[in-house]
Amino acid sequence: MIRPRFTTAPTLADLEVLADRALAALPAAFLAPIRGVAIRVEDFPDEETIDEMDLESDFDILGLYRGIDLAHGGIHDVRTSLDVILLYRRPILDYWCETGEDLADIVRHVLIHEIGHHLGLSDDDMERIEEAAG
Numbered sequence: 001m002i003r004p005r006f007t008t009a010p011t012l013a014d015l016e017v018l019a020d021r022a023l024a025a026l027p028a029a030f031l032a033p034i035r036g037v038a039i040r041v042e043d044f045p046d047e048e049t050i051d052e053m054d055l056e057s058d059f060d061i062l063g064l065y066r067g068i069d070l071a072h073g074g075i076h077d078v079r080t081s082l083d084v085i086l087l088y089r090r091p092i093l094d095y096w097c098e099t100g101e102d103l104a105d106i107v108r109h110v111l112i113h114e115i116g117h118h119l120g121l122s123d124d125d126m127e128r129i130e131e132a133a134g
Contacts, residue, residue, distance in 0.1 A: 015041045022108035038084040059091045063110040065117035085114040
């Protein structure tokens with residue numbers, strides 16, 4: 001796969017493309033349970049998230065899953081909002097610049113981690129899935 005080279009900061013749309021590519025590379029069994037989960041890229045977490053998670057900075061979080069994970073949800077749970085995976089562009093770009101890691105790999109890692117939270121998976125489970133996808 002050809003990796004994009006950026007001469008300016010990647011946009012929200014650029015990160016959406018990287019997230020879509022990462023999703024396309026995941027095993028089908030991993031994708032079925034996330035149908036209906038929205039995936040959005042935003043510049044930063046909102047003030048509510050910053051306060052709720054007691055973040056020192058809006059750069060302290062790369063992604064977030066909001067919703068009821070499959071391990072805790074049931075058919076009788078009343079959903080008041082759509083489950084969503086949020087990827088935060090500016091913190092991801094900051095991390096990318098600090099580490100020199102491949103941007104697509106970072107986006108894939110954050111996405112898999114947040115999908116894992118939706119599925120109720122452990123960090124070890126998420127690492128195995130990421131290795132299989134990469």
